[in-house]
Amino acid sequence: MGSRATKLKVLELFNSRDLAQILQGLETMAAKDVINALFALICREDPDLHWQAVTCMGLAVARLANQEMEEARIIMRRLLWSLNDESGGIGWGAPESMAEVMCCHGGLAEEYVHMLISYMREDGEEICQDGNYLEHPLLQRGLLWGVARLAACRPELLLRKGAAADIPPYLQADDGEVRGLAALACGRLGIEAAQPALKRLAADPAVFQLYSEGSFSEVSVGQLARQALEAIG
Incomplete structure (x- = not known):
């Protein structure tokens, strides 16, 4: 071919x-x-x-x-x-x-x-x-x-x-999707130093479509920050 x-x-x-x-x-x-x-x-x-x-x-x-x-x-x-x-x-x-x-x-x-x-x-x-x-x-x-x-x-x-x-500096990015993905990465890696910044993002209302495992889901930055804080402990 x-x-x-x-x-x-x-x-x-x-x-x-x-x-x-x-x-x-x-x-x-x-x-x-x-x-x-x-x-x-x-x-x-x-x-x-x-x-x-x-x-x-x-x-x-x-x-x-x-x-x-x-x-x-x-x-x-x-x-x-x-x-x-x-x-x-x-x-x-x-x-x-x-x-x-x-x-x-x-x-x-x-x-x-x-x-x-x-x-x-x-x-x-x-x-x-x-x-x-x-x-x-x-x-x-x-x-x-x-x-x-x-x-x-x-x-x-x-x-x-x-x-x-x-990764943590991206938690302060102007772009909401960048902030959210940084929060996701921080949680998955258990980055304790990111906790103060993640707490500030806990109510962040910015939303975006997250691709994972072949499908999309709408998530908010605040949701991902809260999940990251829970994962970090």
Whole structure:
């Protein structure tokens, strides 16, 4: 099947909006072909297409890694490059896709988690400082969703890499969704230092649609902050 035919087939599967059906169809196709088609979908504005593509990207890259690890690394580098100013793009969908890949594959998680964390860190003057701070609120949403996703599936890895110090500042973000996702991550990682900020957010009325396990639910920042405080203890 050629590249164009593959993309059309993948898009046809996604038109069903049935994630189980999409995943079943993609399993019959070569992982590398699927991934190339998914790059056009993870940046879509349509929430269903975007988030289902993120889920599928994670599984497809993990499948590729089990077959050809170096090819999977190339995909991860392609996602990283899309967030680079020199790429000429914006990188929509890249942080959340990287996180989903790392949830699906432990080896890639060990290799690339520091890069995801670096997007929460300011650029430093020293050559050894690895900050690649993302300023755009919409990219921060994807980043904090990714951090919260990893906090659920690989919390010890994030804690070992020092992410607990990077998340709490986002509790003061102007964007409600960023605040809420930061609260979710703090609760999942049990970040005790975040408790004062979480208490201030306990009545925050901002609401957004949270994607988790293939479906959406409307949540408020206050709800997520209260749940985080309960989880922390």
